[in-house]
Amino acid sequence: MALITAPTPLATLAERYDQVRAFTRRLAAPLAIEDYVIQTMEDVSPTKWHLAHTTWFFETFVLSPHLEGYRPCHPQYAYLFNSYYIQAGERHCRDRRGYLSRPTVEEVYAYRTYVDEHMQVLLNHPDEALQAVIAPLVEIGLHHEQQHQELLVTDIKHVLSVNPLRPVYRADLTALGTPEEAPPLAWLSLAEGTYTVGHEGSGFHYDNEAPRHTRYLHEAQIASRLVTNAEYLAFMADGGYQRPELWLSAGWATVQERGWTEPFYWERHDDGWQLFTMGGLQPVPLHAPVCHLSYFEADAYARWAGMRLPTEGEWEVAMHLHGPEVSTATEANMVEHDALQPVPLMAAPSGRLHQGYGDVWEWTRSQYDPYPGYAPAPGALGEYNGKFMCNQFVLRGGSCATSYTHIRPTYRNFFPPDSCWQFTGLRLARDV
């Protein structure tokens, strides 16, 4: 497979539409038809569903209301490919997405083509008032598609992993570096005081990143880099999974119930720990960031280390003070880097926060809640974020499956504390 490329940020909206949509196809290209269909746990959606659902989004929120005379591709796709948008009508049960052999993969691609052609008509329509109306909807649709690109990767990783034949997604992914050791972990300071956080300006962002507001932080320090597999192995060797005092109560119950003794996708082989990756099984790379941790595991590790996870406010301020520019995310290990797994940190200039973008989503200790003055977007699109503000923790920074055109320092991802099928890891913080 040729090099994966991602959309150019400065292109026109019509060009960006094409780029993002084409990238989805490229992600699915290595799959067999059979891989598109199945659902191997409730969190996982079939690839076919991702392809159709993202298309449904444009059909429902852009074409149907704004392209005169538009007729939906199929009368029941609205029912089949809605996810949780209650105001957008009835929908097929999430846990039965794997029960749909039809429409076929070919039909789903035809659906994409149908919608794409109509979208190009609309995006090239000369009416500027219309363009002004649809532009923000298309923007959200493209970011929505990029979220599903990441899910497509993580979900297909699960689909392949449960198969005893251990199929490989691609054998030609970008290889890991193999440093002798990880750069030393340094501490970056945050002074006590008021800071401003949240999204600023007119660029695209989700409603949950706004409004920009003042927050009071207490003196703290944040680690210069992510926790590595080698460091996590020390926690395991010290009985990390056997010591209830290291865990949240709900975390310990989860460990017991599911019999967790190592991170997800790890396997103990005769010759040591192996890791299932998009490129197949491989030995656990000692100095790469530890990955596929649940919040419970990240939190237990931090407690074991005598530290804690950062709050999301601390993370955002630290990125502002010590981290890379978002424009440098192109250099980070994001989906365009084509590794599809976290890679070891090679060079690490001191005094800076490294790996802030890409590699792994970083768990914060912040439970996902509304910012002061938060107001959800109106209509069905307002269901996007606010209604999940319960039993979720915020993650920051994007992963090796996130596009650099999709990440921002204010971006708030969120998952329940027992989730571990995403590329998720941690960075330490401590009080002073």
Add this chain to the structure above:
Amino acid sequence: MALITAPTPLATLAERYDQVRAFTRRLAAPLAIEDYVIQTMEDVSPTKWHLAHTTWFFETFVLSPHLEGYRPCHPQYAYLFNSYYIQAGERHCRDRRGYLSRPTVEEVYAYRTYVDEHMQVLLNHPDEALQAVIAPLVEIGLHHEQQHQELLVTDIKHVLSVNPLRPVYRADLTALGTPEEAPPLAWLSLAEGTYTVGHEGSGFHYDNEAPRHTRYLHEAQIASRLVTNAEYLAFMADGGYQRPELWLSAGWATVQERGWTEPFYWERHDDGWQLFTMGGLQPVPLHAPVCHLSYFEADAYARWAGMRLPTEGEWEVAMHLHGPEVSTATEANMVEHDALQPVPLMAAPSGRLHQGYGDVWEWTRSQYDPYPGYAPAPGALGEYNGKFMCNQFVLRGGSCATSYTHIRPTYRNFFPPDSCWQFTGLRLARDV
């Protein structure tokens, strides 16, 4: 699709092997690749799995032990496609058959071809002693494959039915007759006394049909034909699903728990009851046999009618005394008739037992147990029957998805009392 044909009973074993194996392919031919993959409830296996599992049977029990130098097609297929044969080794969980996107459908067909080619080598081997050893194994393998042909049909019916798009298996199935009314139900007598039941002679049969033995029957009568949809609708209209006194205790619990108010695959539409069939939705055919009943429903109907279900002994004796010859099963509505649903009884000469073969498997009131002197076959093949003798009821006669080369008057099918995804119905009996 051209006419479906089934194997000729008198062909050589090698010819019959080809015929049965080819028939499986023909049954799967109308499907899209996606249809082969999914598992829509635990009882249902993916078509792909049926294709591979029946092939595994020949590989495991015939080729590996008896074809010199045979090398299994793939080292892990033995693990993936074993079903419940514990003595044949470890196996993949039944409820995760739908989690296997690989091997692909193409690879599974290649597996079939690989095994078929080796089987032909073996079946044409000149060593007569070898032929004598493998012939009974191949026989059981072919009957095993025919059982899975029936399951393939019933399982794919379920797969298509849960899809809101309501795909059709084939649009050109043999049409139902449409009589004005069902022939009148007559009663055939069974005199009290001793009878002999069970399989006789050297023909193929399963271990559970033997030994042939004496049984004492009491005076009874058995109905000349199956219960029809029109008759079952009268039960429904009389509150059949709302009256606990008509049901077994476990049956009533099932009715409440699953909210049953009509037979499986029935749907109430504005213009009346519709039925999901292999040819799509159609109005319930009033004079066709009622189908997809659980034992609980068949038993409740019989109680409501003031009668009972026959015992399997009564059924077998009645077929012997009043029923058709098994050689006439070619004229019955079996899979070769290519209707894939029960059809109305048209002509019904009096004094005879009609619909004994085909249309629907007939629930008997007999719980599945060992015949006196029963001994399971030795080795892994002995796991075939005896170990299911608990919480199963016996069904007799074959259905519209059974081959006429597979049925016998002594054939004992069995399912748990809440099963209804098979083509199952009932015939009444009564004490005198």
Add this chain to the structure above:
Amino acid sequence: MALITAPTPLATLAERYDQVRAFTRRLAAPLAIEDYVIQTMEDVSPTKWHLAHTTWFFETFVLSPHLEGYRPCHPQYAYLFNSYYIQAGERHCRDRRGYLSRPTVEEVYAYRTYVDEHMQVLLNHPDEALQAVIAPLVEIGLHHEQQHQELLVTDIKHVLSVNPLRPVYRADLTALGTPEEAPPLAWLSLAEGTYTVGHEGSGFHYDNEAPRHTRYLHEAQIASRLVTNAEYLAFMADGGYQRPELWLSAGWATVQERGWTEPFYWERHDDGWQLFTMGGLQPVPLHAPVCHLSYFEADAYARWAGMRLPTEGEWEVAMHLHGPEVSTATEANMVEHDALQPVPLMAAPSGRLHQGYGDVWEWTRSQYDPYPGYAPAPGALGEYNGKFMCNQFVLRGGSCATSYTHIRPTYRNFFPPDSCWQFTGLRLARDV
């Protein structure tokens, strides 16, 4: 506590009523109030509930319809203490019987007294026509109460057993004998031919024991005594719980799911196997009958031993040909023997079937079904038996918790194949 005595069979009905009812109180007498209230698994009912439900039976089926001017003790007891009699009205959920702290134990005893006083009025009423009507209802009520006496014992055994304090029901129970070894197991023959089984004559019996009818048996042999703990230990030592080929498919699933490795109420201690009994923990008595086996275990043991369980027809005929008279049940280890656990067989004259009554209910291989010509009793009392004819196996002979006035050679007890909290064991049979 003084010697437990049971009702005299020849007493008047009023006397027998008093005797049976008093015996229930005597069984509950050793308990603390707290023991009466709780429900430690769904099969278990609180002692308080048994006391009230048996009383409700007389109130509902005898007093309310037949004692002029009778007013129920409390308007809601009919709702609270109905069990499964659907025709007797709505009822409180079985799995919530342990959620009822009221009525208090004192109030329940007052309910018993209230009903007993009215019953004595009715039983001493001079109207002979009335007596003729109520006598069979009172009979069934007394046998119903005796069934609940047995359940009261087995349920309270469970209640005490789950308590880490291991309370003792009574410390002064009749002690076991301690023979050097069990008498040798001999085989008693059954010749092939027709036999008559089922209840005969006018004595009390349940509807499921009738009608008396002809049955054809094949040549077989049945063991002269029950299987002992020592024999069962040999099965365990031979990997009985680890070998799937010894088990029914559903049995093996149960073994895996519940982690069974020994009989219920057994515990492995440092110094060997201990058994929880009504008299507390004690070492497993080697030559006493093995007890608290599920059907699955009894069946697996028999298969391991190269034999099988008897059918219920074989058991009944063997008792008739080789067993003790039912009048000798007074000498058997039944509830009046006051051991409340199976005891070793001491003397065992050859050529006879021993332990046919008492000690343990004997699992037969017969699934519980209706006899030919079976008709349930009319009305709510007809719900007593027939509606459980699904997924139950028949047990015969009574146990150490059954009264000798309650057992008959035709008595058919039944439980699901995974039940093991009753006093249940096995006797072997074999084909010839």
Add this chain to the structure above:
Amino acid sequence: MALITAPTPLATLAERYDQVRAFTRRLAAPLAIEDYVIQTMEDVSPTKWHLAHTTWFFETFVLSPHLEGYRPCHPQYAYLFNSYYIQAGERHCRDRRGYLSRPTVEEVYAYRTYVDEHMQVLLNHPDEALQAVIAPLVEIGLHHEQQHQELLVTDIKHVLSVNPLRPVYRADLTALGTPEEAPPLAWLSLAEGTYTVGHEGSGFHYDNEAPRHTRYLHEAQIASRLVTNAEYLAFMADGGYQRPELWLSAGWATVQERGWTEPFYWERHDDGWQLFTMGGLQPVPLHAPVCHLSYFEADAYARWAGMRLPTEGEWEVAMHLHGPEVSTATEANMVEHDALQPVPLMAAPSGRLHQGYGDVWEWTRSQYDPYPGYAPAPGALGEYNGKFMCNQFVLRGGSCATSYTHIRPTYRNFFPPDSCWQFTGLRLARDV
């Protein structure tokens, strides 16, 4: 029953010990023995368990380590009555607390007496250094006991409520006032800026209330009083329980799954809504605070009203600026008021925050998390709070079942968002 009185705050520790422990007995006094034993849902513990567990606390954390020669009352009570203190050793499963008929209630009271006598010895010991060590442990033990007093009340309410006989805890509880209408709801302002929150000084507090720290609030307003039943009925009448857009996603799933259509303990009768209270069923009092709401319901109500719940920071600051002194909690509707249900607000001087203490715990929108610089107490007592910081929301202010000696403005209670068996309600807030 005589007037309930609570401990005097200024008494000596030994006196306070007696007062608090005696108050527990007084709360249990109206119960029948049977009421002490059962567990009617997992959240509910038997009264007997509360009595023993609070006693175990003093035995384990005070007597065993600090009273020379102390011997535990019973060797297994430590196992039976530990709750979740993992570092204090193994413990009996929470969901099986209702399976313990022993120790009896009488034995549990003897346990209390045994521990109380030893505690008085210790509390009157002349060694001042010892007193300095045990005083904080006794303090936490007394507050722990007060928490369980509240749980005892809410748990016994549940125990009585599920009984179809609808027993009454006490018939002589303090009656509600019956105002014509609720005082008008006014809005109290919070200016933007930094505030200090958290516990200050040396008084008793839990570790989760510390450290005192700076927090930045945005301009907002908070309601002067609680939401009433009449107001909540308007939400219900407007389809509140049928409109998914009003609910958090997890909340809507809960509504669907449990079939919620009104608050817990409400029942629709022919003559209107009834409420189950400690004094029995009564009509819903229109102007009393709505109670037994889950977080999901409180949040949905606020969204329906176009407002939101306050954060815990806002609540604490508002109490400081506009609320009553904590010393006036004696006048609030707390457990000493002996109503055991929320009562209508009668007089309501303007410009003040009313009902801040007592009546109902007020749900805040704040998920329960550690304060900046939070450090759990060392040892097993440190398991008290921090390990529950996941999927819990903070509640403030105490309820009608809380003692006025137990509440503080900084007190942080917490429950999962679906909990509703506590006395929980809400106060509105809004952005400006």
